[in-house]
Amino acid sequence: MGHVDVTLPDGGTQQLGAGLSLSDLVRQIDADLDGRVVAARLDGEGVDLSTVPPAGAKVELVLMDSREGLSILRHSTAHLMAAAVQELYPEAKFAIGPPVEDGFYYDIDLPRPVSVEDLPVIEERMRVLQAQRLPYVRVEMPVDEALGLMKARGQTYKVEILETIRRHGTSRPDAVEELGGEAEAGGVVSFYQTHSFLDLCRGPHVPDTSFLRTFKLTHIAGAYWRGNERNPMLTRLYGTAFPTQEALERHLYRLEEAKRRDHRRVGRELDLFSIEEEIGPGLVLWHPKGALIREIIETFWRREHRRRGYQLVYTPHVARAHLWDVSGHLSWYQENMFSGMEIEGQEYLVKPMNCPFHILIYRSHTRSYRDLPFRLGELGTVYRYERSGVLHGLLRVRGFTQDDAHIFCRPEQLESEVADALELALAMLRAFGFPEHHLVLSVSDPNQMAKYAGSEEEWRRAESALERVLEKSGIAFDRVKGEAAFYGPKIDVSLVDVLGRWWQCGTIQVDFNMPDRFDLGYIGEDGRSHRPLMVHRALLGSLERFFGILIEHHGGAFPLWLAPVQVAILPVAERHEPYAQHVAERLDAAGVRVQIDDRNEKVGYRIRQAEVTKVPYIVVVGDREVEAHLVSVRERGRHERGAMPLETLLDELREMVHPPGTGSAL
Template sequence: MVSEINVVRVHADEREERTTATGTKAWELFADHPDVIAARVLGAGDGAEHELKDLSYELVEGDVVEGVLIESADGHDILRHSTAHVMAQAVQELFPDARLGIGPPIENGFYYDFDVATPFVPEDLDKIETRMRKIIKEGQRFSRRVTTDADALVELAGEPYKVELIGLKGGGAEAAEGASVEVGAGELTIYDNVNRRGEVAWSDLCRGPHLPTTKRIPAFKLMRSAAAYWRGDEKNKQLQRIYGTAWESKEALEAHLERIAEAEKRDHRKLGRDLDLFSFPDEIGSGLPVFHPKGGVIKREMEDYVRRRHIEEGFDYVGTPHISKEHTFHLSGHLPYYADGMFPPMELEGANYYLKAMNCPMHNLIYRSRGRSYRELPLRLFEFGHVYRYEKSGVIHGLTRVRGFAQDDSHSYVTEEQAPGEIKHLLDFVLGLLRDFGLDDFYLELSTRDDSKPDKFVGSQDQWDKATEVLRVACEESGLELVPDPGGAAFYGPKVSVQARDAIGRTWQMSTIQYDFNQPEGFDLQYQAADGTRKQPVMIHSAKFGSIERFLGVLVEHYAGAFPPWLAPVQVQAIPVAEFAGDYLADVARRMRVQGLRVEVDHSDDRFQKKIRNAQLQKVPFMMIAGKDDIEAGAVSFRYRDGRQDNGVPIDEAIARVATAVNAREQV
């Protein structure tokens, strides 16, 4: 029996070799660091690699153990998952008939699903919060134990959803995201919440890890409840989901709640209504927006600008229909890989037609319409193609998740040797375009194939390796942070996506660039090489906005509706001090419109201060005011969104001032 073992403690980038007694627990390594709430085993004698463990984990010879801080990404997940357990315990104490679904951590919070007879109401959440605080104060210990499938089925016989998850263990991908059972895991574990008397107060099937005790939950809040289908399938029973958030301190929780409040003020659905930009008529259908005149101005400016930039970057503008015969999507490989994301087919003249969910198959047919030479490559095609995707009703959200939208979709056909240069060209184009629209804080995400699910991807391992390496090198050369996204690739090839942070720090997936070696083969695309042989081009997909609708929704929230002058639906609101100044301002407005500026004159019967207030609420960049003194001087007064005002500005200077701000894409 070995009485001592050698381990390595890693903390704050410091490695310290230690000799300790057999049976030492991880918490003993970090007893002097109360902000450590779990351990990451970087290399263990039992073969575990980079595995998160509870602090109660018993060290073995050769372990390299790193402390997990509560404020780290893994620490947040562990804190939130532990809080979800406390919430589920509180729910079952208050509602004994509630049956448990799953309770994973999610971005900035957690949720847990319950099968209850009556939906939760806000008063229920208050009661649950109160009971949670009692459980936290008790300092219940999270205790892990290994069990067998058979024993777990007996113990959890009254929890039908847990029983179902046990049946899925090792059974493939049917388990829900964040499920408490690790699919394919070699062992099954249950966590007990143990009170100070050593009694099990509550148990849950879970892979862990968890906090040492409930007292390590510093700050939390339940946010809302909603309906959710079991395992995300609308064919299954609808459960009740409670969302919450948990943070490492009360200050961090308060900051998060302030961010939520700011996000609510910026909600593009509310601002879209208040600013009369767009709407979602029930008569048309869910996820199908219509743009009002003011929203149409922004959309047109976006389209005009990105169309011109594509042409400057060497793209040719094309146009393709909204529907196509089924065979087209077999050639591209989207059927059957993407069939669930497409609307059902329409039968016409003995053939099935699909609303297109993507533009690439049509662009391939344009490429294939005649012979191509290597001298034509790169060949770049671009269009604003309207596509339709059958999003489930539960995920539709304003403009940012719709069923019908326009893509600024482009495809580059290149030789294999040209692919690295083309991807760099596209990445530079994308980043420049996003900066033009006021987004300048980025990182990149590289989505790759999931080798454990080869049936979900086409192509050889060699093709995937080459394509992934090309994207990786281009990303690294950009100098931006690169984050891996294992398994997130499209079925036909890896992709890089630009993740942009908005004005309040939220991250949005924006542009994507995808390397495709599949579709050129499916459509038998060829070009004649310099030596006279026929070769297959590489196809590179790129979407700068992605969805124009979604990008517009992001911009509304980024700017909180206060668009820079070049994008503002109304750039100048002319406001007469009294009725006699109306004609004078109307004449100035006509001169501005000649220069392409968007000007409105408020001839309403509202009082002057009400007109100012209306313009402020509409977030107009420039308010142009005229009274008796201005008319006599041939001038106007300017009032800006930030409350500044310039008086006595000559008309020519006033027009030039607005035109300069618009042309320079200034933020006023």
């Protein structure tokens, strides 16, 4: 018997007896790895462990707890779930069942509706199957044969997928370019057999069900076939799987943590905002404490913008239909606009965006090149019709205030304007406690230049200006082709919150369309009229949404400068109230937001109240403090710091109660 030499990722080689599989290789390398390796990569291609490697192959083992291994584990679990569903519902038709961020799902066309009560039944069936140590057997066959097989089994969705594959050589024709062509039309496809469930699937999979450790079916949702609402609605069964019980428990804990921080819950508990059915969905009431935080955010925002040469404006909430016709909103945005109202025979529409108003301010005078860059900022409230199913607390609403600005500049000023806007965006986010960001550059699709406003030359210059800004920033960014709006390329800024979630907030967009539509101009050094460039930008996005994110990030325990009540003062008994009043006045004079809690309750009760409402500082004053002119300080989160002179506390608070700086101002 001969043997083959395989190369391992560490550069070493292993000899493997001819005809032996990768499973044998794993056992040969280290018996401890057996069961922890779920699949392998052969020369970069994912394969099952049952594969027999050819001589000279480069082998990488995929461990269960790696990102890739976890996906395979979940994907295999999705097949197990499908096998269980097929047993319980023989007429079920299967669509797709991929692994996702937190687990996996399978979209299934079921003969009757199922609810969460059915999940334990399916899960139980899965456990029975799992215990049988069923193998995942790979079967390859020509596309035509596969089509015949799936047609015979009535698996209409699989038939559709196979027809796409036959036509395009891949299941996703739009991705052909990225994948570099993939298989030739009329090629071979693979199936995986688990118990009686045979599924069209590229793989790889774990060798058998004993590799699956701990899984849980989580919820059910509807999902359109191929995400298109003209297609039939399928039942999507969600589940998750992990290599260990502890990992599953960590995941469940994280979900609970997210629930604890949910801004809808915290917003109610801390009395920050509400959304009332009588007013309408997606329309927000800012209660006094929430409004106070918003006011602090807005004041900070205005200060930072003035420092950087923005001029702040106010504009109306409605405008004549004609304006929206000129701006083009009526033709490409009308379905998102609140319907119009008629006044004196004229139709008026509620604004979904602020740009036309800012443009008219620009156009209200003849502008000279000396006026540029001309930066207009506004906390502008807009209304947009969002479909009822997508509304979500403060994060997706119908009425919201954008921290909007429009910059009119000369082409040669574009790069520095975008750089300044990006710098401001990042500085603002850092100030609110978000040090980590993600940047995405969206550029045109060179194959579809016809659909874009502006010339190819303008696009090329703008895109390279944005790209240079990003490169100089030193922050990693993704460049996505074809994601630009028809009117110009853009940079999107996402923040990363304490739970590691990404939230897109900021956006900086070049616009080649509006200046043309409104025929904007400026007089250049040559005395002739030129078209200015226009940049739309928002940093926080919308105040409503940003507030929601901020609540969840801090779990309601806002940093000192944002806390609606910064210091709670608790007199131990009635006779200490005059002293409490004195302390409050001193703090108030230093710009600290204080509240005396002199309710007829024990100190412990009031401390609990202050802790529960996330007040950052608690000051207790009783006989000892009155006598020695001290304050007893306690910080949010159970730190009792003992008595200190009022001056000491004042010194500590004086700086921190105010908004932070944002570094380099212009």
